[in-house]
Amino acid sequence: MKGPPRRVLHVLKYYRPAFTGEGVFLERSSAVMQELDGTVEHELLVTHTPRPAGPEAAGFCSTLRRVAYLNAAPVSTVLHYARLAWWFLRNLRRYDTVHFRTHADWYFVTYLLTRLAGRRLVLSATLDDSLPVLIGHYRPGLRRLATAGFRLFHAYVGISPRLHEQTRAVAAAPERCHLVPCGVTVPQAAPGMRERLRRSIDAGPDDPVLLFVGGLCARKDPLFLIEAMPAVLARHPGARLVLVGPPLEPDYVRRLDEAVAAAGIGAAVVLAGERLDPHPWFDAADLLVFASRLEGFGTVVPEAMAHGLPVVARRLAGVNESFVLQGETGFLFEDREGYLDAVLRLAGDAAMRRRLGAAGKALCARQFGMRQVAARYLGIYGLGDAGVDPDIDQAAGPEAAESGLGCTASITDSRFHAPADAIGGGPGDGPVLVTMVDAEEAFDWSRPFSRDARDVTSMRSQHLAHRVFSRHGVVPVYLADHPVASQDAGRAPLRELLQDGLCDLGAQLHPWVTPPFTEAVGEANSFAGNLPATVELEKARCLTGALEDAFGIAPRIYRTGRFGVGPRTADVLKQLGYVADSSVSPCWPTAAQRHDPSAWANPPGPYWVDRERTLMEIPVSAALVGRLASHGGRVAPFLFRPGADRLRLAGAAARLGLMERIRLSPEGMTVEEAKRLTRAMLAQGHRVFVLTYHSPSLEPGNTPYVRTAAQRDRFLAWLDEYYAFFREEVGGRNTTWREVRFGAAQAAKPAMAAAS
Known part of the structure; x- marks a missing residue:
């Protein structure tokens, strides 16, 4: 398992929107450092660029977990340095290493604070700022003092031979000087x-x-x-x-x-x-x-x-x-x-x-491979590979091929998000409903995860749900995982549905049954977002290829199994050409997210997760409903914590109308609960709804929700009643994920043609 995060604070004078080459390099190198060691987190303090008016003006990097601007507007020199010292006093305890990528403290106060706090201190020379040049900026009478101030640093980085040799000439300990050129990354070129x-x-x-x-x-x-x-x-x-x-x-x-x-x-x-x-x-x-x-x-x-x-x-x-x-x-x-x-x-x-x-x-x-350069920086920071997860095979070292992953999108970080123009949102328009089915293997949900759980015979029973779908004009998307794509028992029934235009195809990643198998099987690694970014990428690539081989079409909508989205999932999807994701299930956070108030908030609907607006998140419909729902960020982590069922607090809160947690699914939810959820979300202005369930529920005994043939009949009746309610009571209609993502012109295309 991963240990606690180690944090590096990077300090730049100038950053977005007035971008600099060192800022570009920081973004790209932090992405690769994160791939080499996911326990190292990177944050940025910007000292001179004023804070932008909005995130759209600043831009963000998904591997810089926090970007702090010291000032909202230009201030006097005295106030500037006072704020800088105060910021360090309040925040320095968060970091293991502080890397000043430019000489940002003329009076050395923050450098001294960093040393007194026992943190590692690094200084870069990137343009004309080697130590002799920096010392020469001080008055002659102060240069000896400035030289002593610069010797507070544990390490000096020069990005060119000239800067390196100039720094070595005056450094107290030349062995602290490191020549590290800027690394280079080259993403794969788009065809044509x-x-x-x-x-x-x-x-x-x-x-x-x-x-x-x-x-x-x-x-x-x-x-x-x-x-x-x-x-x-x-x-x-x-x-x-x-x-x-x-x-x-x-x-x-x-x-x-x-x-x-x-x-x-x-x-x-x-x-x-x-x-x-x-x-x-x-x-x-x-x-x-x-x-x-x-x-x-x-x-x-x-x-x-x-x-x-x-x-x-x-x-x-x-x-x-x-x-x-x-x-x-x-x-x-x-x-x-x-x-x-x-x-x-x-x-x-x-x-x-x-x-x-x-x-x-x-x-x-x-000479300039970014993995080599990133590994050098981790060593200079004194972090090396001490935090590498032992549950992951780390055979791929700095010399391995680079992933090419970008760092320009995030499904979970609101800094990257922009509302999408939702269909069904105009005056007089009714809401729309998308049906998504997790097409996957059957496994015992009460037992540990196993690579041997690959039974996909329940795919033969999906036609039962299509009897309901046909009555209501539903064209679901099957989010298929690797066992379904790689076995005839899974792909043959789905291929027939696709060929008849009765459904669409997407991807769903179950890491424990998707090659390559480099991680230990367990609870934490069952969430794809917990894996190193390179492992998550290779598993998603393998899954995507298996689906293309099995069905002759490229899936373009994705879901992480168990809704296990991570900090680099969006970057993975952008690289593989996906245009939509549905890995967010509000109000069902993982253990690590449980005390984050935003995990209990209901997103306003589909949203873009990148500035280019090429990848759209279409969340599953779920929310906290009841008189205390607006206080969910404080109450829900206690009410729905593990073990709370023994106290029956959640049930009591639901019966009293105070708070209940509902997901739009026939699994574990009554149809009356689904209706309450829908009415509550409509009252909040929601117009795009997503219903979801697991394909193994169509055969009794596979999931906790359907143990008998009678329970399956009630499961299908649930769908029939809810579709009728959505159409007749709330004036809604069924649609596809493609219409949500692209508009009505795409919705009419046959699945086999539209997905290619």
């Missing part, structure tokens, strides 16, 4: 993306596309690239220069626009703006051009190399000479003549571009 992007800028297959990625500011010098573009166009009229990055300096951006207009090259220069994910542009380009005059490392250059692009970059001594190898992985230039010579050679020679690109890609894999 290169062609789509090139068409969007009118670039033909053979037209050279030059790419710049970075903030539009004088230091990065994209003006140099624009002013050289006419000479490139003279030899290659179809060439394009794409500038991807935020406009950091408005006056400078106006100069860029003026230069483009003066040269008459508007069709050849594309200002693509800031991109949350710039990687598709790397895939669309033929070479990277980078004229920045000052970088601590210049991560974008090795990123381009990792994509297989040759690079043409301004020479920065002690920064990029070790990986931009002249004529091997790219070219370094010092003036306009050198730049044009390199660009024109590469633009006219596709074979050279391929050769240099392949060499650069291999070099990046050796």
